[in-house]
Amino acid sequence: MEQGKIVKVAGPLVVAEGLIESKMYDLVRVGAEGLMGEIIEMRGDRASIQVYEETEGLGPGDPVDATGAPLSVELGPGMLESVYDGVQRPLDVLERMAGAFLARGVTAPGLDREKRWEFTPTVSAGERVIGGDIIGTVQENVVIEHRIMVPPGVSGTIADIAPGAYTVTDAVGHLTTDGGDTIALTMMQVWPVRMARPYARRLSAAEPLTTGTRVIDTFFPIVKGGVACIPGPFGAGKTVTQHQIAKWSNAEVVIFIGCGERGNEMTDVLMEFPELVDPYSGEPLMKRTVLVANTSNMPVAAREASVYTGITMAEYFRDMGYNVVLQADSTSRWAEAMREISGRLEEMPGDEGFPAYLGTKLAAFYERAGKVECLGADSGVRNGSVSVVGSVSPPGGDLSEPVVQNTLRVVKVFWALQDQLAFQRHFPAIDWLTSYSLYLDKVETYWNAEVSEEYRGRRDRCMAILQRENELAEIVRLVGLEALSPEEQILMETAKSIREDFLQQNAFRDDDQFSSLKEQDLLLKTILLFHERAIEAHAAGAALKDIFAAPVRERITRAKYLGPEDIDQYESIASDIETQLVGGGANEDARAVYAGGER
Amino acid sequence: MREYMTTRDIVGPLLLIESVVDVTYGELVELEYPDGTKSLGNVLEVNGDVALVQAFEGTRGSNPSGTKAKFLGRSLELGVSRDMLGRVFDGLGRPNDGGPEIIPEKRLSIYGSPINPTARDFPDDFIQTGVSAIDGLNPLVRGQKLPIFSGSGLPHNELAAQIARQAAVLARSAQADAVGEKLEGEFAVVFAAMGITFEDADFFTQEFRTTSAIERAVLFLNLADDPAVERIATPRMALTAAEYLAYECDMHVLVILTDMTYYCEALREVSAARKEVPGRRGYPGYLYTDLATIYERAGRVKGRAGSITQVPILSMPDDDKTHPIPDLTGYITEGQIILDRNLHRRGIYPPVAVLPSLSRLKQKGIGPGKTREDHADLSNQLFGAYARGLQAKELAVILGEAALSDTDKAFVAFADAFEDRFIRQGKHEERSVAETLALGWELVALLPRTELKRIKDEYVAKYLPAEKEA
């Protein structure tokens, strides 16, 4: 391979001469230590290279070695439960090699070359296969069956294939192409990160991706294959919300990208996920998770690459027929990495110094999400999806800034975090008035079939109450609560109940962090039942004060802590509502009876 | 030795030096100006045979023809040793207390290396600062980075000094409802001043002297009249010393960095001289990344006994939290303690604005065994009740006290008592976490029992003064 020479070093950007045959996005090795870099611009015989490690100590004259291959990831058994940096170096392996601090020039392959995996073929010699076909499986861990596929673009007849324990680079069999060539089939595929993996067809996504977070699932749902963003100022709850989704969503595989965020947050995931039990499989959550951790103090160019590394892995699991959730925390740091590199390239800046292509890059990234019919002869049978949830960290919480604005153009769900809500410790601090989901109508069919026919209606009713509360709050601020009619006062109480008893959800309480859709529906039903009976009781002569002081309200408040095994309790709360909320004097009697009973 | 007299341009703190050979990015340079002034510098960019050098101690006294530049073949380093304890250094790590040179155990690059995320140990040891507004609501844990967002004229120095003086770690308690004893351990304070006044720096030195904390302290001082660009190196000097003490001498190190605002301004000055495309308000686009390389040096490492806890102080220009400096800081640090001018005007010390303050690691640092089982619920309730009390007070301002419901009146009374008794405390008053929690329970007792929605029933029964008696 050809060798060039450095002529310029400016932070993470190095310019080299003499790389004539190399191509854009080729991987190169920089300096005597062979630091990883990628060609991102070519002018004449000069190549600009972004370097994925610290460039201190490099100078003009140092060598740059071409590799002739683009920046790629290794895909195959061994990815799950791993933690990688932005260019797929396994961080746990680096720690064993170099100690607690990241050292330059130390590298290791993304997939372990020594480890043997038990391979079971699902095709036999003589069968014809095309790209995307599954030729065998490896039980990667108790949760995930890793399906070994023919790489896209390859087809022919299986010449031989055999079960056994193989490393990822061993040939599990061979394939004879139509042209008569023989190709070794291995369990590892290498794929360039900046190129989307192909599929047979895009499908419309309509099945909800449930997260257990009530405000999301009921009010602003996302679907399997959908795209959502969470913008919010610091401390509003982006990271906690993303962790909740990573923990409790009903996806089969989770890819979490810590892009330019805190080191301790990654450590938190690393320590917590192996301990937490996945509610669907009963196994540790880590078993379905891949982490990509390029924290804020790690080299900025690798941060730029990290989202591509992550999404390529997600597409690969999608191709096997899995539902994958990819979380990128934070896409703003990714955009800033682009801005930094662009600045060093002396490109013409757009808004706030971001490169003019910011919008295009963001759109292209989110476009890699979706539900698809997978490639292969069984196309139509095997579907997979990648859902993408990106957090955005707008400077000063200002939603008019370029990253938020460009993101809103492409995502379908917007969970707006509000610092005022966070200050009041209303968590998740998702603002119900400005957030939206464009999937609401799509999930209705599923809701009707799987939850209840009334779920959508209840949800809309509650949303209307919250909107009305917002209008009435303005009046209360100016002239006081007394100015409202009794019905309006009841509505204000119900709105408060929706906010406190339904929307507020403590991610750190075991009995609150997860609600099934059924429980969410029951909770809404209960709150609305109280609302209706309150209006009736008032019409029948009960005093508002007494209605609001009904003892059952405490039970409603605590209903969110009920577990799936207590579902029958909702019946008894409902009957309490019926007995306690009756008109006039009867109400007094009912309460006297109640007070005499057990509490 | 590669020595050149080939300076072409001098712009602000930057020099462009031509015809250089074998210069590397980040290399340390010794500059000597015609009037005899010396300055250290480092290479910001090298392009062919031209090097761009930033002079840490300024360019006053230099000119193109008479400036000598010596490239030293290494990066900026700090010689470290245990003997640094008790000593005062300038912003570039040279002794300035009249004492002898340090004989270094080793020389370390001040830029350090990132901790591998897999090697981090999660910070979960509660630090009792003795300050209720912190311990009760926004607790600090060992290995955390928790800045103080302040403004000119607010008592951030007093608060930081109080934290440094009182900070103690508690033994883990076997009982969920009991708080452990204070633990003794080897600890140190590393203090870095960037651009603050002599008076402010003197406040800290005196403070460390009178409490004899000075023997366990290392000070790096770059004051207001010291060269501005030197400030870019100062926090890194301090953190290099801290890493040595924490990870090689097994000490628990508290690092105070003040004032990060002046640090950022120095960075902006260099960026402007380089004519870089600016991000918000003229600050460089890489400010976030640059600050992260400072703040992320807090933490704990598996298998090592020591730790680094950071309390950076920054003054918010115009008390504006959305200014890029506090904003980007808040995105990196694990929470923030915000000081409030209104509370200060009303004579409340420490004037901690409770609602926008946050400690992200609190979930891990408190609870049974660490502090007490009811700590998390109680603190949630205090937050919620105080927020509601403040809202009710706002209403009362417009509509009059009489317009409030009885419940709202109770919340107003709570908010006042909370500010007066819980937040307010003496500069030398040290409250144990048990005292802080007891105070919290006394205050929530002012509210109707049915409003204590955020606390588990069993804790209410066990700790609420009225219920305990009943």
Ligand SMILES: Nc1ncnc2c1ncn2[C@@H]1O[C@H](COP(=O)(O)OP(=O)(O)O)[C@@H](O)[C@H]1O
């Ligand atoms: N659902 C939640 N339940 C309880 N606390 C929460 C929740 N969401 C956020 N928080 C609190 O808010 C803090 C900040 O949240 P985080 O997700 O780290 O914010 P961001 O990533 O937006 O800066 C957390 O440390 C936690 O104390």
